Amino acid sequence: LFRSKYFVAYVKRTIIRLIAITFAGTAVLAVAGYGAYITGWLGGSFVNLVYFGMLSSRLAGSRKMPAAQAQAFIRGGLILRLVMIVLTLIIVVQFPQIKLFTFVAGLMMYRVLIFGETFIRALRHNE
Numbered sequence: 001l002f003r004s005k006y007f008v009a010y011v012k013r014t015i016i017r018l019i020a021i022t023f024a025g026t027a028v029l030a031v032a033g034y035g036a037y038i039t040g041w042l043g044g045s046f047v048n049l050v051y052f053g054m055l056s057s058r059l060a061g062s063r064k065m066p067a068a069q070a071q072a073f074i075r076g077g078l079i080l081r082l083v084m085i086v087l088t089l090i091i092v093v094q095f096p097q098i099k100l101f102t103f104v105a106g107l108m109m110y111r112v113l114i115f116g117e118t119f120i121r122a123l124r125h126n127e
Helices: 004-031 035-062 067-093 100-107 109-125
Strands: none
Touching: 004 035, 004 100, 004 109, 035 067, 035 100, 035 109, 067 100, 100 109
């Protein structure tokens, strides 16, 4: 995965999928008449993209390090990403017009995407 060509392709593909999910979710909310939830959805999706960018950057930066150093480097990034999410949630709670549920849903789309890809891969493997 850390071979630059494959890693870059994975990052690009994932970013495109996350953006597509963001647009699709926005369209569904708009068509269903839940326009009040769009702000939270877009905010969570944006933070999700920033999170994925930070994660990708750390992983790419660790590829030439010795294993122990890379592990510490990636763990340090985890703390930074979690602090970013906690601070963002604290800020979002201060704005009642941003619906927390849709913000968290947008924030969790990377995890849902990974689960979906793993599930589909397992189904194809069992065929």
